[in-house]
Amino acid sequence: MDKRNIPVLARFRGWIQAAAALLTNIHLPNFLQGKLYQGGGKAVCVPGLNCYSCPGAAGACPIGAFQAVVGSSKFRFSYYITGILILLGVLLGRFICGFLCPFGWFQELLHKIPSPKLSTKRLKPLRYVKYAVLLIMVVLLPVLVTNELGMGDPFFCKYLCPQGVLEGALPLAAVNSGIRAALGALFTWKAAVLLTVIVCSVLFYRPFCKWLCPLGAFYALLNRVSLFQMQVDTHKCVSCGACAKACKMDVDITKNPNHAECIRCGMCMKACPTDAICYRYGLGDKTQTTDKGETI
Incomplete structure:
Protein backbone atom coordinates (compact mmCIF):
# COMPACT_ATOMS: atom_id res chain seq x y z
CA MET A 1 0.00 0.00 0.00
CA LEU A 28 17.98 12.30 32.80
CA PRO A 29 20.91 13.39 35.04
CA ASN A 30 18.91 12.27 38.07
CA PHE A 31 19.37 8.65 37.02
CA LEU A 32 23.12 8.97 37.67
CA GLN A 33 22.65 10.98 40.85
CA GLY A 34 20.04 8.67 42.35
CA LYS A 35 17.64 11.46 43.29
CA LEU A 222 -14.39 7.35 27.90
CA ASN A 223 -13.18 5.94 24.60
CA ARG A 224 -16.58 6.04 22.90
CA VAL A 225 -17.22 9.67 23.81
CA SER A 226 -13.69 11.00 23.32
CA LEU A 227 -13.15 13.66 20.68
CA PHE A 228 -10.34 11.64 19.10
CA GLN A 229 -12.01 8.74 17.31
CA MET A 230 -11.64 6.20 14.56
CA GLN A 231 -13.80 6.54 11.46
CA VAL A 232 -14.83 3.87 8.95
CA ASP A 233 -16.03 4.87 5.50
CA THR A 234 -18.60 2.21 4.64
CA HIS A 235 -18.58 3.28 1.01
CA LYS A 236 -14.93 2.28 0.72
CA CYS A 237 -14.96 -0.75 3.01
CA VAL A 238 -15.01 -4.06 1.12
CA SER A 239 -15.44 -6.24 4.24
CA CYS A 240 -12.18 -8.09 3.62
CA GLY A 241 -11.41 -8.51 7.32
CA ALA A 242 -7.81 -7.30 6.97
CA CYS A 243 -8.26 -4.69 9.70
CA ALA A 244 -9.57 -7.20 12.25
CA LYS A 245 -6.68 -9.56 11.52
CA ALA A 246 -4.15 -6.74 11.94
CA CYS A 247 -5.57 -5.46 15.23
CA LYS A 248 -3.48 -6.66 18.15
CA MET A 249 -6.02 -5.36 20.64
CA ASP A 250 -8.59 -7.87 19.31
CA VAL A 251 -11.02 -5.29 17.93
CA ASP A 252 -13.04 -5.46 14.71
CA ILE A 253 -13.14 -1.78 13.90
CA THR A 254 -15.80 -2.19 11.20
CA LYS A 255 -18.25 -3.42 13.85
CA ASN A 256 -17.21 -1.11 16.69
CA PRO A 257 -14.89 1.73 15.55
CA ASN A 258 -14.53 3.17 19.05
CA HIS A 259 -14.35 0.01 21.10
CA ALA A 260 -13.08 0.40 24.66
CA GLU A 261 -9.99 -1.64 23.81
CA CYS A 262 -8.97 0.40 20.75
CA ILE A 263 -5.75 2.34 21.44
CA ARG A 264 -5.84 4.24 18.10
CA CYS A 265 -2.54 2.66 17.04
CA GLY A 266 -3.39 2.74 13.33
CA MET A 267 -2.48 -0.86 12.49
CA CYS A 268 -5.92 -1.30 10.95
CA MET A 269 -5.25 1.69 8.66
CA LYS A 270 -1.99 0.20 7.46
CA ALA A 271 -3.74 -3.09 6.67
CA CYS A 272 -6.78 -1.61 4.90
CA PRO A 273 -6.43 -1.97 1.11
CA THR A 274 -9.02 0.72 0.32
CA ASP A 275 -8.15 3.48 2.82
CA ALA A 276 -11.54 3.10 4.44
CA ILE A 277 -10.29 3.89 7.96
CA CYS A 278 -9.06 7.23 9.25
CA TYR A 279 -8.79 9.36 12.35
CA ARG A 280 -11.31 12.07 13.11
CA TYR A 281 -11.44 14.71 15.82
CA GLY A 282 -14.58 16.46 16.90
CA LEU A 283 -18.01 16.14 18.46
CA GLY A 284 -20.49 13.45 17.52
CA ASP A 285 -20.13 9.83 16.43
CA LYS A 286 -19.64 9.90 12.66
CA THR A 287 -18.05 6.52 12.17
CA GLN A 288 -19.79 5.99 8.84
CA THR A 289 -19.01 8.66 6.30
CA THR A 290 -19.25 9.63 2.71
CA ASP A 291 -16.35 9.30 0.32
CA LYS A 292 -14.54 12.33 1.76
CA GLY A 293 -12.80 10.36 4.53
CA GLU A 294 -10.09 12.90 5.35
CA THR A 295 -7.18 11.76 7.51
CA ILE A 296 -4.71 13.51 9.76
Whole structure:
Protein backbone atom coordinates (compact mmCIF):
# COMPACT_ATOMS: atom_id res chain seq x y z
CA MET A 1 0.00 0.00 0.00
CA ASP A 2 1.24 3.53 -0.77
CA LYS A 3 2.65 4.99 2.44
CA ARG A 4 1.31 8.41 1.46
CA ASN A 5 -2.16 7.14 2.30
CA ILE A 6 -1.21 6.26 5.88
CA PRO A 7 -1.90 9.06 8.39
CA VAL A 8 1.22 10.71 9.76
CA LEU A 9 0.34 9.78 13.34
CA ALA A 10 0.13 6.09 12.51
CA ARG A 11 3.24 6.15 10.32
CA PHE A 12 5.46 7.73 12.97
CA ARG A 13 3.82 6.25 16.07
CA GLY A 14 7.03 4.62 17.31
CA TRP A 15 8.87 7.93 17.23
CA ILE A 16 5.98 9.66 18.98
CA GLN A 17 6.02 7.01 21.71
CA ALA A 18 9.76 7.45 22.19
CA ALA A 19 9.42 11.24 22.37
CA ALA A 20 6.56 10.96 24.87
CA ALA A 21 8.60 8.62 27.09
CA LEU A 22 11.56 11.02 26.96
CA LEU A 23 9.49 14.11 27.75
CA THR A 24 7.76 12.27 30.59
CA ASN A 25 11.18 11.43 32.06
CA ILE A 26 13.20 14.40 30.89
CA HIS A 27 15.39 14.82 33.98
CA LEU A 28 17.98 12.30 32.80
CA PRO A 29 20.91 13.39 35.04
CA ASN A 30 18.91 12.27 38.07
CA PHE A 31 19.37 8.65 37.02
CA LEU A 32 23.12 8.97 37.67
CA GLN A 33 22.65 10.98 40.85
CA GLY A 34 20.04 8.67 42.35
CA LYS A 35 17.64 11.46 43.29
CA LEU A 36 14.15 12.55 42.32
CA TYR A 37 13.04 15.71 40.60
CA GLN A 38 10.86 17.57 43.11
CA GLY A 39 10.09 20.79 41.25
CA GLY A 40 6.76 22.32 40.38
CA GLY A 41 6.15 19.85 37.57
CA LYS A 42 5.42 17.14 40.12
CA ALA A 43 2.19 18.95 40.97
CA VAL A 44 0.86 18.04 37.51
CA CYS A 45 -0.06 14.54 36.37
CA VAL A 46 1.36 13.09 33.16
CA PRO A 47 -1.21 11.34 30.93
CA GLY A 48 0.34 7.84 30.93
CA LEU A 49 1.44 5.33 33.55
CA ASN A 50 4.78 6.67 34.81
CA CYS A 51 6.09 6.30 38.34
CA TYR A 52 6.46 9.41 40.52
CA SER A 53 9.57 7.81 42.02
CA CYS A 54 11.35 7.54 38.69
CA PRO A 55 14.49 9.72 38.96
CA GLY A 56 13.74 11.35 35.62
CA ALA A 57 9.98 11.79 36.06
CA ALA A 58 8.81 15.26 35.07
CA GLY A 59 5.37 14.91 36.64
CA ALA A 60 3.22 12.74 38.86
CA CYS A 61 1.53 9.48 37.93
CA PRO A 62 -2.25 10.04 37.87
CA ILE A 63 -2.96 6.71 39.59
CA GLY A 64 -0.33 7.26 42.27
CA ALA A 65 -1.45 10.83 42.86
CA PHE A 66 -5.09 9.78 43.14
CA GLN A 67 -4.22 7.09 45.70
CA ALA A 68 -2.09 9.50 47.69
CA VAL A 69 -5.09 11.79 48.10
CA VAL A 70 -7.83 9.24 48.81
CA GLY A 71 -5.52 7.37 51.18
CA SER A 72 -4.77 10.46 53.25
CA SER A 73 -6.48 11.22 56.54
CA LYS A 74 -7.84 14.56 55.30
CA PHE A 75 -9.52 13.62 52.01
CA ARG A 76 -11.63 10.81 50.63
CA PHE A 77 -11.76 11.81 46.98
CA SER A 78 -9.57 13.76 44.58
CA TYR A 79 -11.69 16.01 42.39
CA TYR A 80 -8.61 17.68 40.89
CA ILE A 81 -6.97 14.48 39.62
CA THR A 82 -10.27 12.92 38.60
CA GLY A 83 -11.09 16.08 36.65
CA ILE A 84 -7.74 15.94 34.86
CA LEU A 85 -8.28 12.29 33.94
CA ILE A 86 -11.79 12.97 32.65
CA LEU A 87 -10.50 15.90 30.59
CA LEU A 88 -7.70 13.78 29.08
CA GLY A 89 -10.13 10.92 28.47
CA VAL A 90 -12.63 13.16 26.69
CA LEU A 91 -9.95 14.86 24.60
CA LEU A 92 -7.97 11.78 23.59
CA GLY A 93 -9.44 8.54 24.98
CA ARG A 94 -7.11 5.56 24.66
CA PHE A 95 -4.98 7.43 22.16
CA ILE A 96 -2.98 8.09 25.33
CA CYS A 97 -2.41 4.34 25.75
CA GLY A 98 -1.34 3.91 22.14
CA PHE A 99 0.89 6.97 21.79
CA LEU A 100 1.77 8.63 25.12
CA CYS A 101 2.17 5.91 27.76
CA PRO A 102 5.80 4.93 28.52
CA PHE A 103 4.88 1.55 29.96
CA GLY A 104 2.73 0.71 26.95
CA TRP A 105 5.70 1.50 24.70
CA PHE A 106 7.95 -0.63 26.90
CA GLN A 107 5.65 -3.62 26.41
CA GLU A 108 5.59 -3.10 22.66
CA LEU A 109 9.40 -3.07 22.52
CA LEU A 110 9.47 -6.33 24.45
CA HIS A 111 6.98 -7.85 22.03
CA LYS A 112 9.41 -7.20 19.17
CA ILE A 113 11.86 -9.71 20.68
CA PRO A 114 11.90 -12.76 18.39
CA SER A 115 9.86 -15.55 19.97
CA PRO A 116 6.64 -17.49 19.42
CA LYS A 117 3.73 -15.05 19.65
CA LEU A 118 0.47 -16.04 21.33
CA SER A 119 -2.97 -14.66 20.55
CA THR A 120 -5.13 -13.08 23.27
CA LYS A 121 -8.42 -13.48 21.41
CA ARG A 122 -9.48 -16.42 23.57
CA LEU A 123 -8.51 -14.49 26.69
CA LYS A 124 -10.89 -11.58 26.13
CA PRO A 125 -12.69 -12.09 29.49
CA LEU A 126 -9.44 -11.10 31.22
CA ARG A 127 -9.83 -7.56 29.88
CA TYR A 128 -12.46 -6.96 32.58
CA VAL A 129 -9.94 -7.58 35.36
CA LYS A 130 -8.49 -4.09 34.91
CA TYR A 131 -11.85 -2.55 35.83
CA ALA A 132 -11.83 -4.55 39.06
CA VAL A 133 -8.27 -3.35 39.71
CA LEU A 134 -9.40 0.25 39.18
CA LEU A 135 -12.41 -0.06 41.47
CA ILE A 136 -10.94 -2.22 44.23
CA MET A 137 -7.20 -1.48 44.42
CA VAL A 138 -7.20 2.16 43.31
CA VAL A 139 -10.45 3.47 44.81
CA LEU A 140 -11.94 1.26 47.53
CA LEU A 141 -9.03 -0.27 49.44
CA PRO A 142 -7.13 3.00 50.10
CA VAL A 143 -10.36 4.48 51.47
CA LEU A 144 -11.68 1.52 53.44
CA VAL A 145 -8.50 -0.13 54.75
CA THR A 146 -6.78 2.45 56.95
CA ASN A 147 -4.38 2.50 59.89
CA GLU A 148 -4.86 4.09 63.30
CA LEU A 149 -4.15 7.51 61.79
CA GLY A 150 -6.89 7.07 59.20
CA MET A 151 -4.44 6.69 56.30
CA GLY A 152 -4.71 4.02 53.61
CA ASP A 153 -1.96 2.44 51.54
CA PRO A 154 -1.68 3.06 47.78
CA PHE A 155 -2.55 -0.58 47.16
CA PHE A 156 -2.08 -0.63 43.39
CA CYS A 157 1.22 1.23 43.48
CA LYS A 158 2.51 -0.73 46.45
CA TYR A 159 1.50 -4.27 45.53
CA LEU A 160 0.83 -4.54 41.81
CA CYS A 161 2.25 -1.77 39.60
CA PRO A 162 5.37 -3.06 37.78
CA GLN A 163 6.29 0.43 36.58
CA GLY A 164 7.32 1.41 40.11
CA VAL A 165 10.02 -1.26 40.19
CA LEU A 166 11.15 -0.66 36.61
CA GLU A 167 11.39 3.13 36.84
CA GLY A 168 11.78 3.71 40.55
CA ALA A 169 13.25 0.94 42.68
CA LEU A 170 15.75 -0.47 40.18
CA PRO A 171 17.34 2.82 39.01
CA LEU A 172 17.52 4.21 42.55
CA ALA A 173 18.90 0.99 44.05
CA ALA A 174 21.52 0.81 41.31
CA VAL A 175 23.22 4.00 42.53
CA ASN A 176 22.17 4.16 46.18
CA SER A 177 23.59 1.59 48.60
CA GLY A 178 21.18 2.64 51.33
CA ILE A 179 18.18 1.83 49.16
CA ARG A 180 19.74 -1.48 48.14
CA ALA A 181 20.16 -2.44 51.79
CA ALA A 182 16.52 -1.59 52.53
CA LEU A 183 15.05 -3.80 49.82
CA GLY A 184 13.00 -6.62 51.27
CA ALA A 185 10.12 -9.00 50.69
CA LEU A 186 7.89 -6.37 49.09
CA PHE A 187 10.56 -5.57 46.51
CA THR A 188 10.95 -9.28 45.79
CA TRP A 189 7.21 -9.57 45.17
CA LYS A 190 7.07 -6.50 42.95
CA ALA A 191 10.15 -7.66 41.03
CA ALA A 192 8.37 -10.97 40.41
CA VAL A 193 5.34 -9.06 39.09
CA LEU A 194 7.59 -7.06 36.76
CA LEU A 195 9.37 -10.19 35.55
CA THR A 196 6.01 -11.86 34.85
CA VAL A 197 4.84 -8.85 32.85
CA ILE A 198 8.11 -8.81 30.89
CA VAL A 199 7.86 -12.48 29.97
CA CYS A 200 4.17 -12.15 29.07
CA SER A 201 4.90 -9.04 26.98
CA VAL A 202 7.35 -10.99 24.86
CA LEU A 203 4.67 -13.61 24.16
CA PHE A 204 1.50 -11.49 24.19
CA TYR A 205 0.87 -7.98 22.89
CA ARG A 206 0.53 -5.46 25.75
CA PRO A 207 -0.76 -7.90 28.40
CA PHE A 208 -0.64 -5.39 31.25
CA CYS A 209 -2.56 -2.82 29.20
CA LYS A 210 -5.20 -5.37 28.23
CA TRP A 211 -5.73 -7.07 31.55
CA LEU A 212 -4.46 -5.10 34.55
CA CYS A 213 -3.88 -1.39 33.94
CA PRO A 214 -6.39 0.77 35.90
CA LEU A 215 -5.41 3.87 33.95
CA GLY A 216 -6.24 2.10 30.70
CA ALA A 217 -9.53 1.01 32.27
CA PHE A 218 -10.41 4.61 33.10
CA TYR A 219 -9.61 5.88 29.61
CA ALA A 220 -11.49 2.91 28.12
CA LEU A 221 -14.67 4.09 29.85
CA LEU A 222 -14.39 7.35 27.90
CA ASN A 223 -13.18 5.94 24.60
CA ARG A 224 -16.58 6.04 22.90
CA VAL A 225 -17.22 9.67 23.81
CA SER A 226 -13.69 11.00 23.32
CA LEU A 227 -13.15 13.66 20.68
CA PHE A 228 -10.34 11.64 19.10
CA GLN A 229 -12.01 8.74 17.31
CA MET A 230 -11.64 6.20 14.56
CA GLN A 231 -13.80 6.54 11.46
CA VAL A 232 -14.83 3.87 8.95
CA ASP A 233 -16.03 4.87 5.50
CA THR A 234 -18.60 2.21 4.64
CA HIS A 235 -18.58 3.28 1.01
CA LYS A 236 -14.93 2.28 0.72
CA CYS A 237 -14.96 -0.75 3.01
CA VAL A 238 -15.01 -4.06 1.12
CA SER A 239 -15.44 -6.24 4.24
CA CYS A 240 -12.18 -8.09 3.62
CA GLY A 241 -11.41 -8.51 7.32
CA ALA A 242 -7.81 -7.30 6.97
CA CYS A 243 -8.26 -4.69 9.70
CA ALA A 244 -9.57 -7.20 12.25
CA LYS A 245 -6.68 -9.56 11.52
CA ALA A 246 -4.15 -6.74 11.94
CA CYS A 247 -5.57 -5.46 15.23
CA LYS A 248 -3.48 -6.66 18.15
CA MET A 249 -6.02 -5.36 20.64
CA ASP A 250 -8.59 -7.87 19.31
CA VAL A 251 -11.02 -5.29 17.93
CA ASP A 252 -13.04 -5.46 14.71
CA ILE A 253 -13.14 -1.78 13.90
CA THR A 254 -15.80 -2.19 11.20
CA LYS A 255 -18.25 -3.42 13.85
CA ASN A 256 -17.21 -1.11 16.69
CA PRO A 257 -14.89 1.73 15.55
CA ASN A 258 -14.53 3.17 19.05
CA HIS A 259 -14.35 0.01 21.10
CA ALA A 260 -13.08 0.40 24.66
CA GLU A 261 -9.99 -1.64 23.81
CA CYS A 262 -8.97 0.40 20.75
CA ILE A 263 -5.75 2.34 21.44
CA ARG A 264 -5.84 4.24 18.10
CA CYS A 265 -2.54 2.66 17.04
CA GLY A 266 -3.39 2.74 13.33
CA MET A 267 -2.48 -0.86 12.49
CA CYS A 268 -5.92 -1.30 10.95
CA MET A 269 -5.25 1.69 8.66
CA LYS A 270 -1.99 0.20 7.46
CA ALA A 271 -3.74 -3.09 6.67
CA CYS A 272 -6.78 -1.61 4.90
CA PRO A 273 -6.43 -1.97 1.11
CA THR A 274 -9.02 0.72 0.32
CA ASP A 275 -8.15 3.48 2.82
CA ALA A 276 -11.54 3.10 4.44
CA ILE A 277 -10.29 3.89 7.96
CA CYS A 278 -9.06 7.23 9.25
CA TYR A 279 -8.79 9.36 12.35
CA ARG A 280 -11.31 12.07 13.11
CA TYR A 281 -11.44 14.71 15.82
CA GLY A 282 -14.58 16.46 16.90
CA LEU A 283 -18.01 16.14 18.46
CA GLY A 284 -20.49 13.45 17.52
CA ASP A 285 -20.13 9.83 16.43
CA LYS A 286 -19.64 9.90 12.66
CA THR A 287 -18.05 6.52 12.17
CA GLN A 288 -19.79 5.99 8.84
CA THR A 289 -19.01 8.66 6.30
CA THR A 290 -19.25 9.63 2.71
CA ASP A 291 -16.35 9.30 0.32
CA LYS A 292 -14.54 12.33 1.76
CA GLY A 293 -12.80 10.36 4.53
CA GLU A 294 -10.09 12.90 5.35
CA THR A 295 -7.18 11.76 7.51
CA ILE A 296 -4.71 13.51 9.76
